[in-house]
Structures are given as structure tokens and as C-alpha cells.
Amino acid sequence: LQTRMQSLQPDPKAQYRSVYEALKKIVLTEGFWRPLRGINVTMLGAGPAHAMYFACYEKMKKSLSDIIQHGGNSHLANGIAGSVATLLHDAVMNPAEVVKQRMQMFNSPYKSVLSCIRTVQKTEGFGAFYRSYTTQLTMNVPFQAIHFITYEFMQEQINPHRQYNPRSHIISGAVAGAVAAAATTPLDVCKTLLNTQENRALSSVNISGHLSGMVNAFRTVYQLGGVWGYFRGVQARVIYQMPSTAIAWSVYEFFKYFLTKHKLEKRS
Numbered sequence: 001l002q003t004r005m006q007s008l009q010p011d012p013k014a015q016y017r018s019v020y021e022a023l024k025k026i027v028l029t030e031g032f033w034r035p036l037r038g039i040n041v042t043m044l045g046a047g048p049a050h051a052m053y054f055a056c057y058e059k060m061k062k063s064l065s066d067i068i069q070h071g072g073n074s075h076l077a078n079g080i081a082g083s084v085a086t087l088l089h090d091a092v093m094n095p096a097e098v099v100k101q102r103m104q105m106f107n108s109p110y111k112s113v114l115s116c117i118r119t120v121q122k123t124e125g126f127g128a129f130y131r132s133y134t135t136q137l138t139m140n141v142p143f144q145a146i147h148f149i150t151y152e153f154m155q156e157q158i159n160p161h162r163q164y165n166p167r168s169h170i171i172s173g174a175v176a177g178a179v180a181a182a183a184t185t186p187l188d189v190c191k192t193l194l195n196t197q198e199n200r201a202l203s204s205v206n207i208s209g210h211l212s213g214m215v216n217a218f219r220t221v222y223q224l225g226g227v228w229g230y231f232r233g234v235q236a237r238v239i240y241q242m243p244s245t246a247i248a249w250s251v252y253e254f255f256k257y258f259l260t261k262h263k264l265e266k267r268s
Helices: 019-030 039-068 075-104 113-124 126-130 133-158 166-183 185-196 199-204 214-229 234-267
Strands: none
Touching (some): 019 234, 039 075, 075 113, 075 126, 113 126, 133 166, 133 185, 133 234, 166 185, 185 234
């Protein structure tokens, strides 16, 4: 839904005024499973990406907190750790995101994940899978910095003793995801344009070939939609990120608690 609603020059048959209308129209005209298209490639990349992401975050947070706050909680350490973890995460997820978004576009010519990978590799080269990498980092570094700082701040407010508390992890994760998603939507719109290379939009501003570079993407988005163009799909993005980050944090905190408890029991 987010990919479709961020389209800058959508086909007349793929124009939506709200998340509900988009979901209803896609299901009725394209089938019940259409909104889940590309989920397989996302799942394939998400496992290793998140493993590196949280491992790097915990290690960096602890090391930096020891230096900056002498072992206490430091918002600066949290922000830096989240930003560095993003570099590893996006290196794995960027190609998966390109394939997913191309398959999600209206009238996508790709029948399967393998078909999409082969076609993109053959026609645009391997670099196409990382064309939006710098934009992705430009978006995700501030996103994750805001995300982690907000999460840790929320934990200080509702779970100051830092005990395992599923409700506090879900609430903190959801709020952190919503704030970070809304703040970085303009960058996400630019990333979507670079990933999809939306032909209808590019031809309307006389761009031939492939659009590349964040500056060009920003300029093109403004030409096509003005200031409001940067916030296309913000509602869908926030609705998507809130449960996503809530689930990610609650699952992560559960396994962190379970493994730490198991390790302590083993020692005793």
C-alpha cells in the first residue's frame, strides 16, 4: 500500500485517497493476496539483516555508553549505535527492497522474485540493486537515530527499572516507529522513486534513462508534487511502522531476557 500511495504519477486505475480505499480497491480488482506481493523476498533478507542490526546496536551502545556516560544510558550513544547498525542492515535489505517494490507497483511486469532479479540484472546491471543505497542510508540513519532515541526515552518514562515488561516494549516500539516514520517520509518517497524508476513519472518531466542520486530524486519529487509530494503515503508509512517496530522490539526484548536468564541460571 505504501509503495502504491507514494507513486508520483499513478495510473488512473491506481489512484487512492486513503489507506482503506487502497486496500479495498487492490483486493477487489487484483486479488486477495496482491497486497502481500514481495513478502517472500522481504522475509529472506530480514533474518540476517536484523541479526546483524541488533547485535551491532547492543555492542555499540554498551561501548559508547561506557565512554560517554560511564555505563549509564546515553541518548547520544543510542543514536550513534542505531546509525552504525543501519549500515549493515541496509547492505542486506536494499536489494530485497528494490525487488519487493518493483513487484508491488501497479501492472508490474514481474511474475516472480527470480524473474524480477534476472530482468533487472540483465537490463540495468547489478548496480540497480544499490541505486537507492545512499538515499536509503540518508533516510534510515536519521530514522534509526530518532527510532532508538525515542524508544530508549519511552523506556525511561514507563519502564525506568528496565525490567522485562512486554507492554512497555510494545508501546515504546510503536511510538518510536511512528515518530521516526513520519519524520523521514520525504526521504522514503525519494527512495521509492529511485527503486521503482516509475516510467510514467519520469517521462512527464522529460527524464530519459534511469534516475539516480538523492539530489535528483528530491528535485524530481518537487517537480511532480510540490512540497506535499514529499509526504505522499505518510499515513500508510506510519500505520506500517507502528506494528512493525512494536513486534520487532517485543520479540527482541523477549529473546534478550530469555537468553540472559538462561545464561545466569547456567552459571549458578
